[in-house]
Structure formats: structure tokens, C-alpha cells
Amino acid sequence: MEFFDFGTIFFLVAAIVIFFQLRNVLGRRTGNERQPFDPYTSARTGPKPEATSPAENVVSLPRRKGNGEPDVEAYAAIDAFAKPGTDLNKGMRAIHDNDPTFEPKTFVDGAKMAYEMIVMAYADGDRRTLKNLLSREVYDGFVAAIADRESRSEKIQSSFVGIDKADIVAAEMKGSESHVTLRVVSELISATRNSGGEVIDGDPETVAEVKDVWTFARDTRSNDPNWKLVATEADD
Structure with missing residues (x-):
């Protein structure tokens, strides 16, 4: 009987040790796991560090002067894209005032990624991808x-x-929604085939230039960071 008790205790201790080792190796869910990829914001925010100091924040709120007006430095990136005083500059500044994370260059980078995803999803008939972006x-x-x-x-x-x-080419606030319009010139090889495999439109061996004017929008009151395509037109 003493041997049975000792063996029972030995295996119980071993099981506890193995449990804690697996826990350390595999880790636990903390609630801070990475969120799904968002083409519009990933280029702007990038991966968040585990611990940050005020100087290390990837996206910071615009500094304000004592009179409550935004600091001129907060508009530097916008002024580099559009001449101050123009409708385009005013529109982007208005968006920035309602969404301090908005910055033209990183927005364009994300929109270009979304453009390719939408064009290819349409060609492939991928409704799921389109639903998330339109x-x-x-x-x-x-x-x-x-x-x-x-x-x-x-x-x-x-x-x-x-x-x-x-x-x-255009930017404005419509109520709480920010709207940004892009003129995109892309290159695409595209051909439509019928049920017999014959080409009825396009050319499978020729690179064609495609010009589009697309407008993306986002509700600045929403916690959802996603921008969605709200209007399209061909740029002739």
C-alpha cells in the first residue's frame, strides 16, 4: 500500500509540472491578439508594440495651440499633397480635424492595395472579399x-x-462621413471567355491601361476603421 501511495503522488506531481511547462510554452489568450488585416489602416498604423511610451506611439493626436486651434505642423503632410487654400487642401484638413489618424500618403497606399483586391475579386467572382470592401x-x-x-x-x-x-483629386466631409476620391491609372491583362473558352472581350496577351475614379468613405463617428468604396466611374 505504501508503494501505491508513493506512485500516485509521484505521477500527480509529474502531471502538474508538465501542465505548467505546456502553459509556459504555448501561452495563453490575453485579449490582445492581432486583429484581421485592414488594407486602409495597416499602412498607416503598422504593428503595435507591446509597450509604448508617448514618443513611441505610431499614431498621435494632433497637438493644439492654447486657443484650441490645431497646430500648423499637424497639416504638414496635407500641405505637401495639395496647395494650402485649395478646395482639396481644405477638404483633407476637414477630414483630418474629424479623424486625426488621416494622412494622405498612407491613405493612398492602403487604397492602392484595396483597388487591386477589388479588381481581382470582381474578376474571380469573390463576393466575400467584395462585401468587406464595398x-x-x-x-x-x-x-x-x-x-x-x-x-x-x-x-x-x-x-x-x-x-x-x-x-x-477630391476630399470632403459629408456630415460625419469623410469622402476621398482617387484617380487611378493601372495596368491589367484581362480577357472574357465564353462557355467554350473563346475570347469574346479583351486580350489575354496584351497589357491594357485602365483609368478609374473611385471614391472611398468612412463614418468618423464609428469605431470601425475600414474605408469602403462608395462610387466608381471610368476616367475617359
């Missing part, structure tokens, strides 16, 4: 076009070459 009205239009294409058993064969140019 407003309801634009999404319904894209999905209707995809469904019409599928009803004829047509498929789009696309290869995204790259974006030659992406410029902010």
Missing part, C-alpha cells in the same frame, strides 16, 4: 454584374500588372 449600393451593382456573367457561363481571366499612378 458599400451596400456598390456591392449590389458588382454582384449583379457577376451573376449576369455567370448566367452566361462566362469567365474573366485577369492578371493585375500594377498601378502606375494614384492621386487624391
Whole structure:
């Protein structure tokens, strides 16, 4: 009986030691796990460090003067994009006043990533990706076009070459929503094939220049950082 008691205690201790070792190796959920990728904000914020000091914050609120007016330095990045006093500059400043994280260059970088994702998702008929990046009205239009294409058993064969140019051409606040319009010039290889595999539109071997004017919007009152495509038009 003494041997049985000793063996029982020995295995119990061993089990406890193994438990704590696994706990240290595998870790625990802390509630601070990385959030899903967002193309509009990832370029602006980047990964957050585990511990920061005020000087290490990736995104800081604009400093304000004693009279409550934003410091001129807070608009430096905007002034580099658009001449002070122009409608474009005023629009971006208004957006910045309502959303201190807004900065033209990093916004354009994120919008370019979203542009490619949307173009390829439309070609592939990827409704899930489109739903996350489009407003309801634009999404319904894209999905209707995809469904019409599928009803004829047509498929789009696309290869995204790259974006030659992406410029902010308009910016404004509409109520609590910030709206930013981009003129995008991209290169794309695209061809539409019928059910028999014959090319009925485009060219599978030719790089074509595509010009678009897209408007993205975001509600500045929302905790959701995502911008969504709210309007599209071809730039002829």
C-alpha cells in the first residue's frame, strides 16, 4: 500500500509540472491578439508594440495651440499633397480635424492595395472579399454584374500588372462621413471567355491601361476603421 501511495503522488506531481511547462510554452489568450488585416489602416498604423511610451506611439493626436486651434505642423503632410487654400487642401484638413489618424500618403497606399483586391475579386467572382470592401449600393451593382456573367457561363481571366499612378483629386466631409476620391491609372491583362473558352472581350496577351475614379468613405463617428468604396466611374 505504501508503494501505491508513493506512485500516485509521484505521477500527480509529474502531471502538474508538465501542465505548467505546456502553459509556459504555448501561452495563453490575453485579449490582445492581432486583429484581421485592414488594407486602409495597416499602412498607416503598422504593428503595435507591446509597450509604448508617448514618443513611441505610431499614431498621435494632433497637438493644439492654447486657443484650441490645431497646430500648423499637424497639416504638414496635407500641405505637401495639395496647395494650402485649395478646395482639396481644405477638404483633407476637414477630414483630418474629424479623424486625426488621416494622412494622405498612407491613405493612398492602403487604397492602392484595396483597388487591386477589388479588381481581382470582381474578376474571380469573390463576393466575400467584395462585401468587406464595398458599400451596400456598390456591392449590389458588382454582384449583379457577376451573376449576369455567370448566367452566361462566362469567365474573366485577369492578371493585375500594377498601378502606375494614384492621386487624391477630391476630399470632403459629408456630415460625419469623410469622402476621398482617387484617380487611378493601372495596368491589367484581362480577357472574357465564353462557355467554350473563346475570347469574346479583351486580350489575354496584351497589357491594357485602365483609368478609374473611385471614391472611398468612412463614418468618423464609428469605431470601425475600414474605408469602403462608395462610387466608381471610368476616367475617359
